[in-house]
Amino acid sequence: MKRKLSFAPILFATLLFFALNAYVLSGLNTLNGSAYLNPIFWVFIIGLTFSLFYAIKQMRLQGVNRFFKIVSHAFLIVFVAEIVFALLLLLGDFYRFILALTSNFQADGYHWLPRNNYWVYFAFFMFCITVALFAYGITQGKYAYRVIKHTLYFDDLPANFEGFTLTQISDVHAGSFTNPKAVQRGIDMINAQKSDLFVFTGDLVNNAAEEIKPWIGHFAQIKAPFGQFSVLGNHDYGDYVKWPSESAKVNNLQQLKAYHKELGFRLLLDEHVELVKGDQKIILAGIENWGIGFGERGDLKKALQNTSIQDFKILLSHDPSHWDAQVKNNPSKIQLALAGHTHGMQFGIEAFGIKWSPVKYRYKHWAGIKTENGRYLNVNRGFGFLGFSGRIGIWPEITVIELKRKV
Known part of the structure; x- marks a missing residue:
């Protein structure tokens, strides 16, 4: 009817x-x-x-x-x-x-x-x-990249990783870009940080894998000594457009995964890698998108398989709602989780001691560092933009995090 x-x-x-x-x-x-x-x-x-x-x-x-x-x-x-x-x-x-x-x-x-x-x-x-x-x-605002730096302190950081740095970006949304020079300026800012590790926390495209193709030469320039790693975001699965067939949608996702490899990004799909420095290691895990209302695909248990409770762990998970639901109280301690997704709604104010965006009514923590239960979450404000072709007050972000041992 x-x-x-x-x-x-x-x-x-x-x-x-x-x-x-x-x-x-x-x-x-x-x-x-x-x-x-x-x-x-x-x-x-x-x-x-x-x-x-x-x-x-x-x-x-x-x-x-x-x-x-x-x-x-x-x-x-x-x-x-x-x-x-x-x-x-x-x-x-x-x-x-x-x-x-x-x-x-x-x-x-x-x-x-x-x-x-x-x-x-x-x-x-x-x-x-x-x-x-x-x-x-x-x-101008949508390309007004900001480098935001955090120093985080841990009781259990392996000594060899004292001063270890990582650079995080999120939510590229390549299909929205129109200015190659401005994007290149952002890439140059990323490389200028000279971090030990680079991570990307999802939403490479708006819908179709081909959106990233004109920008491969830009993002493939990003290099870090310990590698470049990535995860998928909710937009990467092509859920928000109509495909001629289910197989076309599946092929789009496979092509996007291939583009991650072409970019030089190691895509983590419910898995982890060991980052080794001397005789010590930290765990870098990444899951498929898991977000309340945006698809709960990721399998954290699978990603942490064969790790121990004592391991120092960093998790890449696109949606910050995953941290509240499964990470902050997980029996196997995840010391640092990195997310994106919110964009800070690309609109708000962060000045004069005020931190506000309409997205706060959807997400309790929508940007920056949060600590709870001895664990940290960082929500990146996004590198790109979607829907509204601009940013006001919430600028595109390149996050640099330095890991330190508590004295």
Whole structure:
């Protein structure tokens, strides 16, 4: 039986969208009472909205193209900036209302106070700042690589590995890249760290293995004395697009695994390797993607087979939800887990002691170092980008971790 389409949510969203724009227009009219403002405003908003609907229709038929990216990002920028403007305008109007209630009852009745033009100008200024931030995030922010360094201390680190360094990147999403020079700058920054070990924690592509092909020459430049190792992320399995057949999907994954080898990455599929220095070793394990709501494929028990409780272990696992579910309390202690996946939602603020992103409402720990039960987790903010073709406040990350023994 075909499911009936409910128009109530669509009608509600339409009315809400109309109300938002009408309210924003009322604020603009406070600043500029031109007779031309209203028709220009509505022609722009309606034109942009219908362009988005058309772009979505074409995207469903032909896939994501340049027109869809331009229109969807333009709509997103205007919509978010309007929300910022409307919230500040509402705050000013609420203050006017309270002020009127407390001090403006006259003998001839209630009087509504005029808007404070300075406050409306401030709201419009913040509208412009929002547009500028998004413009920067789309043009520059998505390639504004940051090197973030951590020094971690362990009771049980083998002495020969004192000062051992590793570089981690995650979530390349090669199908989103458009700027070879910018990507090369990121690769050069990785190699400049001269770490002992390089690891990649999943999502090499958005959907199809061929996305990485134009970038093989870039990422194959990454070298480390103890090797380059990788795992798969949820996007690497091709679960989010329709394939002509199941065999085509399987072949895509096999091709992606072959590309990992071509990059010089040793792909760890529920297995581990021993990193040996002198007569001591540490275990580097990697599992297939395991994430709540994103496919629980990985087999940690298999990856740790033939290791001992006393071994010092580093785990590559794409999704940080795996750490909470299976790692932090595992009977066989895993001293350090490395993940990615969240991208920090590519939007947020990490400044002035504030660390916030909307992704925090989905993941308890979404970026940086977390320690619990004598074990560490690092969540990399991602090297690439997906969906929103930009980054604002949450910049692409190259993590460098130094292992030290507790004195």
